[in-house]
Amino acid sequence: TTHYLFIVVVAVNSTLLTINAGDYIFYTDWAWTSFVVFSISQSTMLVVGAIYYMLFTGVPGTATYYATIMTIYTWVAKGAWFGLGYPYDFVTVPVWIPSAMLLDLTYWATRRNKHAAIIIGGTLVGLSLPVFNMINLLLIADPLETAFKYPRPTLPPYMTPIEPQVGKFYNGPVALGSGAGAVLSVPIAALGAKLNTW
DSSP, rough: OHHHHHEEEEEEEHHOOOOOOOHHHHHSSSSTTHHHHHHHHHHHHHHHHHHHHHHTOOOHHHHHHHHHHHHHHHHHHHHHHTTOOOOOGBBOOOOOOHHHHHHHEEEEEEEOOOOIIIIIIIHHHHHHHHHHHHHHHHHOOOOHHHHHHHHTTTTTTGGGGHHHGGGGGGGGHHHHHHHHHHHHHHHHHHHHHHHOOO
């Protein structure tokens, strides 16, 4: 019982971490301006969470399961916003599952080699996730149009979208902090895998 409870706790908390690491893309007012930040943070968080989760269970397919949990969780959040009267495109659900499947495939193809999963699988996630999400964003309504029609009620005044400032978001403290945190989580994931063998 404790074993399965631990898996549930890891899944839920990792989901929250991953979602918050790329929060800006869920709301289309920041979708394009934060795409680079999102790609770095989400690729890293997906790999960190999935590798930890996968090595804990030792079962190929766990990463896809992990990504599915996050996808369902986010669709629930999307439904909540929609229920509040916001448009369907106000929240965009990121595409995690195909990248997680590549990570699982790597783990399976290398005969459960954790180092290959981290290096090869992590690279595949980093290359594929931005592509899948770029396509995802091309299929939704214009982000700026949505932003000005439906501003986020939870945004403080200094983050309210103003058209001339949109491109400068990359240099903001939030963007830089998210990117730095994402980069730093790579060696942390490797360290976690190393500690898992001790």
